[in-house]
Amino acid sequence: MVHVCRKEHFNAAHKLWNPNWSEEKNKEVFGPCSNVNWHGHNFELIVTVKGLPDPETGFVVDLKELSRLIKTLVIDKVDHKNLNMDVDFMLGKMASCENLVMEFWKILEPAVNAIVPNGHLYKLTLYETPRNFVEYFGEG
Numbered sequence: 001m002v003h004v005c006r007k008e009h010f011n012a013a014h015k016l017w018n019p020n021w022s023e024e025k026n027k028e029v030f031g032p033c034s035n036v037n038w039h040g041h042n043f044e045l046i047v048t049v050k051g052l053p054d055p056e057t058g059f060v061v062d063l064k065e066l067s068r069l070i071k072t073l074v075i076d077k078v079d080h081k082n083l084n085m086d087v088d089f090m091l092g093k094m095a096s097c098e099n100l101v102m103e104f105w106k107i108l109e110p111a112v113n114a115i116v117p118n119g120h121l122y123k124l125t126l127y128e129t130p131r132n133f134v135e136y137f138g139e140g
C-alpha cells in the first residue's frame with residue numbers, strides 16, 4: 001500500500017466564539033481568536049489517499065484529478081470566506097480546526113473513494129498555522 005498526498009491552500013476568516021458564554025468567558029477561553037471583528041489564517045489542507053498503484057498507470061490516484069476534486073468540493077467553498085458566516089456546512093458550529101476537518105471528511109470521502117479504484121481516503125491534515133494542525137482518519 002502507498003500513501004499519496006495532495007496539499008491545497010486556502011485563506012479564510014473566523015472567530016472562536018461560544019454564543020452561550022459571556023464576552024469575558026469567550027476572551028478567557030479563546031483569547032485573541034475570539035476577536036469580535038474576526039481574524040484570518042492561511043490554511044493548508046493535505047488529503048492522503050492509501051492504495052495500490054494501477055498496473056497500467058502506476059498511479060494510486062491521478063493527483064491532477066484529486067486536486068480538481070478537492071478544489072471544487074472544498075476549497076472553492078471556504079477560500080476567502082468567513083467560516084462562521086459564509087460556509088453552509090459550518091453554520092451553527094464552532095469554527096475550530098477539528099470541526100472543519102470533520103466536515104471536509106464528510107464531503108470528500110465518497111467523492112475521493114469514487115476515483116481511487118484500489119484504495120480509499122486515508123487521512124486529512126489541516127494546518128491552521130504553521131504550528132497548529134489537526135489530523136483526521138474518519139470515524140472508524
Ligand SMILES: Nc1nc2c(c(=O)[nH]1)N=C([C@H](O)[C@H](O)COP(=O)(O)OP(=O)(O)OP(=O)(O)O)CN2
Pocket residue numbers: 016033095096097098128129130131132
Ligand atoms: N484544539 C484547538 N485549539 C485551538 C484552535 C483550534 O482550531 N483547535 N484554534 C485556535 C486559533 O484559531 C489559532 O490557531 C491560534 O492562532 P495563533 O495563536 O496565532 O497560533 P500560532 O501557533 O501561530 O501562534 P504561536 O503562539 O506563535 O505559536 C487556538 N486553539
